[in-house]
Amino acid sequence: MPKDHGIGASTKRREDLRFLTGRGRYTDDINLPGQAHACFVRSQVAHGRLNGVNTDTAAAMPGVIRIFTAADFEGVGGLPCGWQVTDRHGAPMQEPGHPVLARGKVRHVGDPIALVVAESYDQARDAAEAVVVDIEELEPVLDMKAALAESAPKVHDELTSNLCYDWGFVEENREAVNKAFETAHHVTTLELVNQRLVPNAMEPRVAIGDYNFATDDSTLYTTSQNPHVIRLLMGAFVLGIPEHKLRVVAPDVGGGFGSKIFHYAEEAAVTFAAKQLRRPVKWTCTRSESFVTDAQGRDHVTKIELALDAEGHFQAIRTETYANMGAYLSTFAPSIPTWLHGTLMAGNYRTPLIYVNVKAVFTTTVPVDAYRGAGRPEATFQLERVIDKAAREMGIDPVELRRRNFITEFPYATPVAVEYDTGDYNATMDKLLEIADVAGFEARLAESKARGKLRGLGVNCYIEACGIAPSQLVGQLGARAGLYESATVRVNATGGLVVMTGSHSHGQGHETTFAQVVADMIGIDEKMVEIVHGDTANTPMGMGTYGSRSLAVGGSAMVKATNKIIAKARKIAAHLMEASPEDIELKDGRFTVAGTDKSVAWGDVTLAAYVPHNYPLDEIEPGLEETAFYDPNNFTYPAGAYACEVEVDPETGKVTIERFAAADDFGNVVNPMIVDGQVHGGIGQGIGQALLETTTYDEYGQLLSGSYMDYAMPRASDVPFYVVDHSCQTPCTHNPLGVKGCGEAGAIGSPPAVVNAVVDALQRAGHTHITHIDMPLTPSRVWAVMQG
Amino acid sequence: MTKVTMTVNGKAVSGEVEGRTLLSQFLREGLGLTGTHVGCDTSQCGACVVHVNGQDVKSCTTFALECEGAEVRTIEGMANPDGSLSVIQQAFQDHHGLQCGFCTPGMVMTAAALLARNPTPSEAEIRHYLEGNICRCTGYHNIVKAILAASGQDVSHLGHGDAVAAE
Numbered sequence: 001m002p003k004d005h006g007i008g009a010s011t012k013r014r015e016d017l018r019f020l021t022g023r024g025r026y027t028d029d030i031n032l033p034g035q036a037h038a039c040f041v042r043s044q045v046a047h048g049r050l051n052g053v054n055t056d057t058a059a060a061m062p063g064v065i066r067i068f069t070a071a072d073f074e075g076v077g078g079l080p081c082g083w084q085v086t087d088r089h090g091a092p093m094q095e096p097g098h099p100v101l102a103r104g105k106v107r108h109v110g111d112p113i114a115l116v117v118a119e120s121y122d123q124a125r126d127a128a129e130a131v132v133v134d135i136e137e138l139e140p141v142l143d144m145k146a147a148l149a150e151s152a153p154k155v156h157d158e159l160t161s162n163l164c165y166d167w168g169f170v171e172e173n174r175e176a177v178n179k180a181f182e183t184a185h186h187v188t189t190l191e192l193v194n195q196r197l198v199p200n201a202m203e204p205r206v207a208i209g210d211y212n213f214a215t216d217d218s219t220l221y222t223t224s225q226n227p228h229v230i231r232l233l234m235g236a237f238v239l240g241i242p243e244h245k246l247r248v249v250a251p252d253v254g255g256g257f258g259s260k261i262f263h264y265a266e267e268a269a270v271t272f273a274a275k276q277l278r279r280p281v282k283w284t285c286t287r288s289e290s291f292v293t294d295a296q297g298r299d300h301v302t303k304i305e306l307a308l309d310a311e312g313h314f315q316a317i318r319t320e321t322y323a324n325m326g327a328y329l330s331t332f333a334p335s336i337p338t339w340l341h342g343t344l345m346a347g348n349y350r351t352p353l354i355y356v357n358v359k360a361v362f363t364t365t366v367p368v369d370a371y372r373g374a375g376r377p378e379a380t381f382q383l384e385r386v387i388d389k390a391a392r393e394m395g396i397d398p399v400e401l402r403r404r405n406f407i408t409e410f411p412y413a414t415p416v417a418v419e420y421d422t423g424d425y426n427a428t429m430d431k432l433l434e435i436a437d438v439a440g441f442e443a444r445l446a447e448s449k450a451r452g453k454l455r456g457l458g459v460n461c462y463i464e465a466c467g468i469a470p471s472q473l474v475g476q477l478g479a480r481a482g483l484y485e486s487a488t489v490r491v492n493a494t495g496g497l498v499v500m501t502g503s504h505s506h507g508q509g510h511e512t513t514f515a516q517v518v519a520d521m522i523g524i525d526e527k528m529v530e531i532v533h534g535d536t537a538n539t540p541m542g543m544g545t546y547g548s549r550s551l552a553v554g555g556s557a558m559v560k561a562t563n564k565i566i567a568k569a570r571k572i573a574a575h576l577m578e579a580s581p582e583d584i585e586l587k588d589g590r591f592t593v594a595g596t597d598k599s600v601a602w603g604d605v606t607l608a609a610y611v612p613h614n615y616p617l618d619e620i621e622p623g624l625e626e627t628a629f630y631d632p633n634n635f636t637y638p639a640g641a642y643a644c645e646v647e648v649d650p651e652t653g654k655v656t657i658e659r660f661a662a663a664d665d666f667g668n669v670v671n672p673m674i675v676d677g678q679v680h681g682g683i684g685q686g687i688g689q690a691l692l693e694t695t696t697y698d699e700y701g702q703l704l705s706g707s708y709m710d711y712a713m714p715r716a717s718d719v720p721f722y723v724v725d726h727s728c729q730t731p732c733t734h735n736p737l738g739v740k741g742c743g744e745a746g747a748i749g750s751p752p753a754v755v756n757a758v759v760d761a762l763q764r765a766g767h768t769h770i771t772h773i774d775m776p777l778t779p780s781r782v783w784a785v786m787q788g
Numbered sequence: 789m790t791k792v793t794m795t796v797n798g799k800a801v802s803g804e805v806e807g808r809t810l811l812s813q814f815l816r817e818g819l820g821l822t823g824t825h826v827g828c829d830t831s832q833c834g835a836c837v838v839h840v841n842g843q844d845v846k847s848c849t850t851f852a853l854e855c856e857g858a859e860v861r862t863i864e865g866m867a868n869p870d871g872s873l874s875v876i877q878q879a880f881q882d883h884h885g886l887q888c889g890f891c892t893p894g895m896v897m898t899a900a901a902l903l904a905r906n907p908t909p910s911e912a913e914i915r916h917y918l919e920g921n922i923c924r925c926t927g928y929h930n931i932v933k934a935i936l937a938a939s940g941q942d943v944s945h946l947g948h949g950d951a952v953a954a955e
Contacts, residue, residue, distance in 0.1 A: 012881055013881065013884065015889070017881070018889075019886055019889030020863075020866075020873060020877040020889075020892060021866070021867055021873070021877070022821065022822070022823015022824070022864040022893055024890075025822075026822075026825070026890065028822075029816075029822035200924055201888070201890075202833060202835060202888065202890040202922065202925075203825070203827065204827065252889065254825070254891075255890060257924065287830070288829055506888055507888030508887070674884065677884045677925075677929075677930055680930065681887065681926050682927070683927050684927025684929075685927070707828070707829070707830045707832070708828050708832035708833060708922065709830050713832075714928075715915075715918065715919055716914070716918035716919070716921075716923075716931065716932060717916055717918070717919060719927060719929075721911075721929055721947075722927065723947075
């Protein structure tokens with residue numbers, strides 16, 4: 001029987017009621033009294049010297065209040081980067097400045113040059129078009145390898161080159177890995193592109209700055225996954241406002257997928273302008289602006305080599321990757337191709353020697369940072385593709401080759417610095433083969449063939465490191481922040497609870513899931529637990545939601561705080577029943593003296609805490625409110641196996657996803673319905689990457705795929721129903737809930753399954769020269785390779 | 789500025805608008821009906837879908853002045869008169885057909901228009917009809933499932949059973 005409440009139940013989401021009736025409160029739904037509207041003047045060219053900005057005509061236009069340029073931001077700091085990577089020679093990465101408004105140069109189409117504030121948005125936009133910008137165009141920097149040539153124009157004149165860093169991991173293994181390749185029985189090599197993607201949360205970014213002259217307090221309402229991080233970065237590094245004078249509110253947020261982690265120039269600009277003008281300033285991003293300002297994802301060019309012995313055992317892996325940083329370092333950009341990518345290169349397999357080289361490069365394009373999976377999809381894609389290619393070259397079944405190399409003993413320390421605590425990769429593979437009905441593939445293949453279609457099956461595994469992250473470890477790796485999470489549990493006199501969490505929900509359903517956990521721990525109705533998030537004024541300092549960390553890290557903080565509550569409540573109950581706290585049991589919301597029929601209800605205890613007439617005041621304080629911070633001591637390692645079946649139309653090259661199955665091990669699961677939904681969404685994005693999406697700049701650095709007319713988002717008719725399963729559960733060993741995180745798995749595991757399936761279909765049809773096709777597998781690309 | 793008058797969710801409303809004022813702007817800024825969302829500027833995403841005289845239209849691509857005298861229905865007007873969720877809204881909750889909620893108003897309005905026209909659509913018909921609505925969160929599985937369920941069709945083979953413990 002499925003559970004009907006608490007941990008393990010598919011409780012319906014409470015947030016749905018407001019979203020389904022139009023009563024959500026997203027940032028753009030907020031309008032403050034006296035609010036002015038902002039529109040940014042942006043660079044129309046990829047690279048140029050900014051010789052002047054003339055605002056005279058624009059400033060005289062109707063409704064215009066003020067126009068800000070870089071000169072107004074002289075005393076303001078630049079946008080900070082939150083992670084410093086050290087290169088393979090021990091030197092720090094090259095870290096260019098990132099002004100709020102462009103100063104001296106523009107470095108990508110969309111780079112903000114001026115901020116026009118007017119009485120209405122239309123007036124601000126009209127005036128922005130009248131601002132005259134004098135830009136001397138410079139040669140754009142687009143191709144990463146060309147950007148590293150001695151003669152290449154520099155994106156940042158103050159740097160020695162366009163190379164951000166040349167990272168080697170593990171550098172000490174470099175020679176041993178090279179040696180292993182010299183003596184290997186077989187080496188499989190694959191060169192591939194993990195194309196640049198635009199995250200495309202459906203809610204465009206919005207920022208509203210507000211300033212209270214009476215108290216000198218600033219408030220920023222923004223579309224963020226981590227309001228506390230924005231407060232710290234913007235307050236301390238950009239505007240010089242201490243945290244106690246700055247409040248950041250991220251209300252309902254319409255999706256993030258990484259793109260709303262980062263601190264963006266517009267947030268600082270409107271907060272600054274609001275203080276200058278002493279009135280609220282609101283900016284709403286258009287979708288066209290999103291395409292040229294939201295940090296983008298992926299954009300790796302990789303060569304991977306896999307050395308195998310005669311039996312197909314992996315001996316060594318060597319990779320060389322060029323990773324595009326874009327024009328500036330976005331908040332966590334340097335960490336994505338390094339610590340979130342190189343550390344995952346072992347995958348689910350025993351490979352004794354691994355060396356990963358990453359060259360991060362500046363180009364005159366939109367900055368690149370985390371997008372769902374962030375580094376881990378790039379690692380998984382190259383590894384699972386090269387394994388498939390190796391299996392074909394050596395004549396070994398691809399599932400068998402994987403099984404032959406699976407890690408089966410835990411904990412397992414990889415040669416790339418992480419220790420997997422638990423897992424059972426054979427179990428998820430077995431489950432996958434069952435739910436994907438791989439046994440029935442041959443029959444379906446014959447049926448496709450009868451209709452003149454090619455059919456292929458792709459299978460792969462994935463592992464990710466999430467629950468980010470142990471603070472001391474990431475500090476050693478260059479993080480300039482801690483990555484704990486926090487929770488305050490406030491119990492009210494009549495027994496209801498408010499949980500204030502540093503995590504942030506922007507589609508994940510925390511208000512429901514977190515309430516399930518706390519209610520289950522105490523044994524009360526979920527309706528008695530309210531989850532509060534998204535406002536620095538009423539939540540403890542927390543690092544927010546990304547990297548599938550909310551339940552594993554934020555949930556653990558909540559469990560810790562709730563355990564403190566229960567411990568104190570037990571003492572109160574013991575006093576009320578004149579018993580010893582050790583003898584008190586809590587079950588179904590009642591405290592009982594063990595072995596007796598004496599009991600008090602949860603509400604009796606909470607009331608006593610706030611009306612302490614009969615209360616152990618000499619031992620404990622009145623009240624029932626506890627805060628906990630949880631800093632994990634390891635990452636969590638969700639893993640699984642995915643299968644995709646495609647049909648390819650040999651006439652047109654069009655690929656159709658016929659079946660998709662995912663068997664995941666997320667450890668324990670709190671709300672299976674929500675976990676299913678997270679996997680579905682990740683798979684949808686992964687199929688989007690595999691078949692449809694790409695970001696294209698022309699030779700001048702203009703973004704050609706700059707709207708939904710040009711950037712192919714997956715639609716309902718591009719995807720099938722998915723078969724997902726998370727019944728294989730090896731609970732995480734180091735957090736109290738035994739949970740691993742499920743937010744990114746689908747996006748990590750699905751792209752290689754699709755590409756493996758298409759290559760399989762083409763191989764089966766006799767196109768044996770086709771061993772790889774770069775994503776997206778559009779009809780024209782597939783058709784072209786089929787023509788040889 | 790020109791005066792425009794229309795009926796929105798059963799109530800007569802009017803306001804002063806510019807020629808360029810979009811219906812989505814009029815609803816959100818003029819009437820404070822912020823349930824209608826704007827997710828793009830090329831009429832592609834469908835977060836802004838409302839019904840005008842029973843037809844599902846993209847309010848970001850419709851001028852407010854075009855709706856003079858029209859009957860407009862938005863997500864705020866979709867619940868039952870007693871405030872409870874309508875069948876289609878309830879199906880979205882029961883089958884987890886929404887995550888961040890941003891595309892949801894447009895999805896519900898589009899789905900309602902489909903079901904009014906075709907009370908028992910096939911999976912393929914649903915997917916085709918959602919061509920003009922983009923969701924980035926759900927991978928569409930549970931949206932299609934919710935619409936099938938709202939039309940009374942069996943969805944028990946499509947993953948986890950109905951959600952439990954209604955709020």
